[in-house]
Amino acid sequence: MSRPLLTLRALYFVIFGFLGGFGNYLPLWLEHYGWTETQMGWLGAVRSGCLILAPLFWGHMADRDGHSRRVLWITALGGVVAFAPMVVTAGLEWVVLSTTLFHLFREGTVPAADTAALDLIEIEGGTFGDNRIWGSFGFIAGGFLIAGVVAIAGRAAIPVALMVLLVVTVVLVSRLPAATARPVARGPLLKGVLTGAVVRFFGVLLLWRIAMQGFYQFLPLHLSALGVPDAWVPAYWAVGVLVEVWLFRNAERIFGPWPSRRVFLLCLVACVIQTGLAAVVTNPWLFLGVMALHGLSFGMAFYTTVVWLGALVPRERRATIQALLYAVAFGVGGAISSAASGYVYAHGAGFSLFLAEAVLSLVTLGVAALVLVDSTTFGAASSLGRG
Numbered sequence: 001m002s003r004p005l006l007t008l009r010a011l012y013f014v015i016f017g018f019l020g021g022f023g024n025y026l027p028l029w030l031e032h033y034g035w036t037e038t039q040m041g042w043l044g045a046v047r048s049g050c051l052i053l054a055p056l057f058w059g060h061m062a063d064r065d066g067h068s069r070r071v072l073w074i075t076a077l078g079g080v081v082a083f084a085p086m087v088v089t090a091g092l093e094w095v096v097l098s099t100t101l102f103h104l105f106r107e108g109t110v111p112a113a114d115t116a117a118l119d120l121i122e123i124e125g126g127t128f129g130d131n132r133i134w135g136s137f138g139f140i141a142g143g144f145l146i147a148g149v150v151a152i153a154g155r156a157a158i159p160v161a162l163m164v165l166l167v168v169t170v171v172l173v174s175r176l177p178a179a180t181a182r183p184v185a186r187g188p189l190l191k192g193v194l195t196g197a198v199v200r201f202f203g204v205l206l207l208w209r210i211a212m213q214g215f216y217q218f219l220p221l222h223l224s225a226l227g228v229p230d231a232w233v234p235a236y237w238a239v240g241v242l243v244e245v246w247l248f249r250n251a252e253r254i255f256g257p258w259p260s261r262r263v264f265l266l267c268l269v270a271c272v273i274q275t276g277l278a279a280v281v282t283n284p285w286l287f288l289g290v291m292a293l294h295g296l297s298f299g300m301a302f303y304t305t306v307v308w309l310g311a312l313v314p315r316e317r318r319a320t321i322q323a324l325l326y327a328v329a330f331g332v333g334g335a336i337s338s339a340a341s342g343y344v345y346a347h348g349a350g351f352s353l354f355l356a357e358a359v360l361s362l363v364t365l366g367v368a369a370l371v372l373v374d375s376t377t378f379g380a381a382s383s384l385g386r387g
Contacts (some may be wrong), residue, residue: 002124004086004176007135008117011172015113016135018165024233025146025158027220032155033090043099044217044334050103053333058108059323062115071112072173078105080166086159107331109169111322116176118310129248136245136299143234146253149233153269162204197373198312198321203370204264205305209333211273211360212297214341214353215278222350226284236287247295248303255300260308261372263300268368271361271376279354305329311376319332 030040037095059222062071082101083092117131142165149161230235247254255263274293281287344353 004120005124005126005131007172007176008113008131011113011169011176012131012135013141014165014172015110015138017138017145018162018169020139020142020234020237021146021158021162021165022142023216024143024151024237025155025218026162026229027217028150028230028233029155029158030090030095030226030240031221033094035090036346038342038346039092040218041340041345043096044213044338044342045336046096046100047103047107047334049331049335050100051107051334052327053301053331054104055106055111055323055331056320057323059111059115059320062112062323067171069116069176070178071108072116075105075108075112076166076170076173078171079109080163082106083163084157086162091132091292106321107326110298111326112304114322118306124298127252129251129303130190130239132306133245133248136241136248140234140238140241143237147231147234148375155230191282195198195249195312198309200371200373201305201308201312202324204283204364204372205325206333207336207367208268208271208301208362209329210337211335211357211364212275213330213334215300215342215357217341218345218353219337221345222278222353223284224286225349226282228284236291237294239288240291241299243292243295244299245295247300251300251303257377258302260311263304264308264366264372265365267296267301267304268361268365271301272358272365275354275361279358291385306377337376350367 004197018221027040030043035043058071058075079102080238082098085098089095112134115126117128120126120131145165146158146161196249219236223233223236270293274290274297277293278287278292282291305325306322312321341353344356374385
């Protein structure tokens with residue numbers, strides 16, 4: 001194992017460790033200080049709004065620079081500075097300001113890391129899943145880390161623990177090599193990117209996140225309503241992420257000969273089943289089975305998306321296309337879903353929200369079956385990061 005790959009895997013571990021703690025426990029921290037579900041929904045929409053423009057800016061900078069480390073370092077350091085106010089206050093104005101600035105930097109970090117992974121695959125060998133799997137491990141560990149902090153110091157200490165993970169991210173980014181196999185991009189931002197296949201795929205991805213983003217945003221509150229203690233929330237995520245890890249480890253063997261389209265359609269089927277079951281399952285133990293579908297509904301869906309997009313565009317536009325993924329799917333789609341989900345959850349709790357998401361997921365599956373076409377096989381895209 002080369003040092004660059006070890007550093008990349010450690011970076012994935014910490015980046016997603018933060019996401020595991022942030023996603024599981026920030027809603028509980030906000031609830032602790034009296035935030036309403038509607039306010040939380042709009043705060044989630046602020047993050048998604050930042051996703052619309054920030055990743056494209058950082059992705060374009062990375063492609064024009066020829067490597068991703070400079071962008072990673074700037075976004076990681078900027079995230080530390082912007083997150084700092086949340087360590088000392090939960091006031092509405094300060095949290096909104098801090099969240100906005102934080103996500104303007106942070107939303108460039110993950111796509112830049114994905115781009116660095118695809119670059120290193122070409123130099124060092126392996127597959128995207130070999131590296132991204134450490135993000136899954138980190139997501140589980142981060143959730144349990146914050147759970148331990150809550151058990152010892154209460155919900156008020158959540159931002160402090162998250163800040164520690166952000167600082168470690170900066171340290172690891174500084175140790176990532178700057179070398180890349182990609183040529184420097186020239187010309188307009190989206191030159192050679194918006195082909196017909198890419199545009200159709202992004203239309204489906206937009207629908208996918210509109211249908212599913214609310215599930216993740218309000219899952220901690222739904223589990224709390226089912227009687228799940230705060231300390232056990234990460235266990236529910238761990239079930240889904242462990243399935244994700246198993247799929248990542250075996251993706252080449254299971255899905256290698258499949259067209260990328262078929263893999264993605266299977267993931268959308270899992271979305272329909274997961275949200276439908278979430279609407280009706282009220283037993284906390286049975287809900288663990290619902291979470292197991294996360295391995296397909298998000299894990300393999302995201303894996304397939306990253307490597308398929310890497311195969312659809314020129315190598316020098318790789319950072320731009322990964323940034324566009326976050327801007328369209330998680331930015332526009334996430335903003336719409338987050339704001340709407342806050343209102344739906346406030347008026348009908350989990351049953352209404354998850355039932356609506358099941359219907360939207362079914363619509364997304366139908367559209368995808370009609371507009372997506374077969375391309376390179378999943379195995380070829382995953383191994384090379386390109387067609």
